[in-house]
Amino acid sequence: MTDDDPGTVRDADATGDPDTAVRRDRFSGGPAREFLSSLAADEAIFAADLAVDRAHTVMLAEQGIVDDAVAGEILVALDDVESAGHDELTAGEDVHEAIETAVIDRIGPDGGRMHTARSRNDEVATCIRYRLREDLLAVAEATLTLREALVEVASEHTEAVMPGYTHLQPAQPTTVAHYLLSYEGGIARDTARLLDAYERVNRSPLGAAAFAGTPFDIDRDRTAELLGFDGTVRNSMDASSARDFLAEGSTACATLATALSGLAEDCIVFSNKGFIELSDAYSSTSSIMPQKKNPDTLELTRGVAGDAIGEATGTLSLLKGLPRAYNRDLQRAHAGVFEIADDVREATEIAAGAVATAEWNGATLADAAGDGFSTATGVADLLAMGGLPFRTAHEIVAAAAETVSDDDTPAAAAAKVDEATRKVTDEPLSTHVSREDVEAALDPAASVASRDSAGGPAPEAVADELATAEADIEADAETLAARRESLAAAAERLDAEVASYV
Ligand code: ARG
Numbered sequence: 001m002t003d004d005d006p007g008t009v010r011d012a013d014a015t016g017d018p019d020t021a022v023r024r025d026r027f028s029g030g031p032a033r034e035f036l037s038s039l040a041a042d043e044a045i046f047a048a049d050l051a052v053d054r055a056h057t058v059m060l061a062e063q064g065i066v067d068d069a070v071a072g073e074i075l076v077a078l079d080d081v082e083s084a085g086h087d088e089l090t091a092g093e094d095v096h097e098a099i100e101t102a103v104i105d106r107i108g109p110d111g112g113r114m115h116t117a118r119s120r121n122d123e124v125a126t127c128i129r130y131r132l133r134e135d136l137l138a139v140a141e142a143t144l145t146l147r148e149a150l151v152e153v154a155s156e157h158t159e160a161v162m163p164g165y166t167h168l169q170p171a172q173p174t175t176v177a178h179y180l181l182s183y184e185g186g187i188a189r190d191t192a193r194l195l196d197a198y199e200r201v202n203r204s205p206l207g208a209a210a211f212a213g214t215p216f217d218i219d220r221d222r223t224a225e226l227l228g229f230d231g232t233v234r235n236s237m238d239a240s241s242a243r244d245f246l247a248e249g250s251t252a253c254a255t256l257a258t259a260l261s262g263l264a265e266d267c268i269v270f271s272n273k274g275f276i277e278l279s280d281a282y283s284s285t286s287s288i289m290p291q292k293k294n295p296d297t298l299e300l301t302r303g304v305a306g307d308a309i310g311e312a313t314g315t316l317s318l319l320k321g322l323p324r325a326y327n328r329d330l331q332r333a334h335a336g337v338f339e340i341a342d343d344v345r346e347a348t349e350i351a352a353g354a355v356a357t358a359e360w361n362g363a364t365l366a367d368a369a370g371d372g373f374s375t376a377t378g379v380a381d382l383l384a385m386g387g388l389p390f391r392t393a394h395e396i397v398a399a400a401a402e403t404v405s406d407d408d409t410p411a412a413a414a415a416k417v418d419e420a421t422r423k424v425t426d427e428p429l430s431t432h433v434s435r436e437d438v439e440a441a442l443d444p445a446a447s448v449a450s451r452d453s454a455g456g457p458a459p460e461a462v463a464d465e466l467a468t469a470e471a472d473i474e475a476d477a478e479t480l481a482a483r484r485e486s487l488a489a490a491a492e493r494l495d496a497e498v499a500s501y502v
Pocket residue numbers: 002003004038093094120121124326328330331332
């Protein structure tokens with residue numbers, strides 16, 4: 001049977017070719033059989049399809065569309081199909097047909113009543129959403145693990161001064177805590193994007209049938225409730241054809257993976273500079289060079305972003321220009337998103353483990369923190385605070401920067417700033433600020449401590465950020481737990497309903 005021609009279910013074929021149980025001979029095979037089939041990839045939605053079949057069957061019985069006794073037989077057969085497992089499914093273009101065939105094989109033609117008032121179009125759309133919502137929660141949970149690790153390590157390093165970079169050049173000193181919290185802030189938005197995508201994924205298209213609804217007196221809200229959806233995708237044409245939620249889910253994963261790739265890249269560079277020592281558990285070695293300790297886990301994490309971006313791009317490319325309502329292209333739209341969600345989840349957990357176990361080398365970081373006259377901005381700020389226009393202060397320090405070297409003592413560097421001030425303004429430095437204040441501003445730790453604006457690196461400012469981050473993580477963890485509880489409660493309700501028929 002095709003969904004364009006719902007027809008009636010035929011008797012299972014006596015020859016034992018199970019394909020004919022649900023499909024007419026004309027469409028039962030041929031050279032394109034393999035090409036048409038998504039059965040292998042559909043393993044990802046095997047459990048989802050069973051749940052969808054159960055909820056739909058329960059609803060059909062409740063609405064008096066299928067007898068309770070037949071519903072019971074179907075539900076028992078579904079249990080048996082589940083126990084046999086996906087690998088035992090042989091016949092059918094996809095898991096939906098294959099499960100229906102397996103049910104018909106077990107109980108005869110009445111098994112085909114399961115497909116009353118639905119199509120594979122709404123069925124597959126429901127299965128994808130059912131599966132993807134769990135994946136999104138799993139990725140969101142991994143982001144919480146990573147954020148916890150970032151906050152934990154940050155809280156131990158609020159005073160640990162390190163160089164901050166722009167254009168890969170030393171720019172201004174900051175702290176390890178401030179650096180790590182910059183990623184916590186980014187990953188927090190990834191959690192939000194994933195949870196937000198979940199809201200739109202978790203809507204039921206079931207009951208849309210092929211796209212044009214059904215004359216049967218179905219209850220779409222009931223199947224939605226039994227499956228743990230927070231409502232339906234109402235318009236039946238939208239419901240069966242929409243896959244924007246796949247684009248949203250894959251983009252949320254790709255955006256997270258992109259953030260992870262930046263964190264991974266930084267840590268690869270930091271371990272190269274001796275700023276951090278990765279734990280052996282997150283490193284690998286060379287098969288030929290015995291001395292090597294390589295940051296392979298971080299490199300793989302960085303690499304996952306490429307695949308994730310590819311998945312998001314591929315999804316949008318596949319969807320672009322598709323006419324309403326259903327087109328078979330859609331069969332290729334979803335398999336990749338489950339895989340990429342899993343890869344991104346794993347990469348997020350690995351990043352969390354690598355961050356949690358890496359050692360930050362405080363002495364090396366402190367040494368490097370002042371390199372490249374990284375306190376120059378602080379000195380310019382000091383001159384501006386002393387009354388000079390910031391642009392003039394900038395000019396003075398830029399002139400000094402031509403001669404200041406990493407080997408200069410604070411006194412020597414301050415003398416150079418004095419010289420530059422005289423050159424630019426014809427006045428000595430002391431007209432504006434004291435030499436001691438300039439020397440202090442040249443100290444990376446003092447420079448960091450002075451930048452106490454909201455969200456800045458000064459330890460007090462970071463203490464506020466830490467508290468906010470901890471509260472945000474807790475709130476997101478509660479949201480996540482509530483989603484999980486709601487899904488678990490729905491699964492229990494469905495089990496109880498099924499039990500009342502079998
Ligand atoms: N396996 C198909 C998919 O994933 C099911 C829908 C087939 N529908 C159709 N009208 N041919 O999209």
